[in-house]
Amino acid sequence: MRRNTIQRALVLEAVNKLKCHATAEEVYQAVVGEHPNISKATVYRNLNQLSQSGEIRKIEVPDAADRFDHRCHDHYHVRCTQCGRVFDVDMDYIEDLQKAIRDTHGFQFSGHDLMFKGICPQCQK
Template sequence: MENLMQIFKDKNLKLTPQRYAIYKYLLSVKTHPSAEMIYNALKKSYPTMSLATVYKTLKTLNEIGLVQEINVGEDNFRYDANVNNHPHIVCLNCGKVDDIEKANFDMVKEEASKYTNYDINSYKIYFYGICPKCKKGR
């Protein structure tokens, strides 16, 4: 968080209280929230912040590499402050999105490189299934 001010300064951007709050919130959760979820979580503390501000801030944070946008096939995007390459798993029942931690899928990148003439810079891998909570409820 200490470098956040410098990152914004280097990009000629202003670090507003709303931008700070949204980024801090994303760092504090692993739920991969949507813009609406973030807005609802912060609106009590920031009553003048609009949903549009949340969307604009997420776009900015994504563009400067502080968050990643996750498209798991829903009508909206989810956001993750962990910008390292890592796979996600999505519950087809409740829509929960989790990280698959400690798994290394760089071999997929290397394998894909064998079959293309591309220089692969990054990748996103999504798995879909039923989470333990939903399995238990069946």
């Protein structure tokens, strides 16, 4: 059982306030802005612990920094190919999508993540 530390609470609060699929650096900047004595290592460690415990969701972004989401339920994302920001996609999560895969390598699938790509409205301007 993990302890609920003040630092952990600050990191969780920052992710919940940002609501933007923030990078670890963005979360750190949000926390250090109000609590200048917190270290980057503490923020990064707590982000990983919070994602492992299911309190936030870690989104692995190919060729970019991982993002942290305050929404923990299964859902899809889209990444802007211009600015790199990540957004939620408004569509139903396909629970058993992995059952449709013809597996030729012997995998036992446990789930899936999909990252769509496109250009966000802001970058289209």
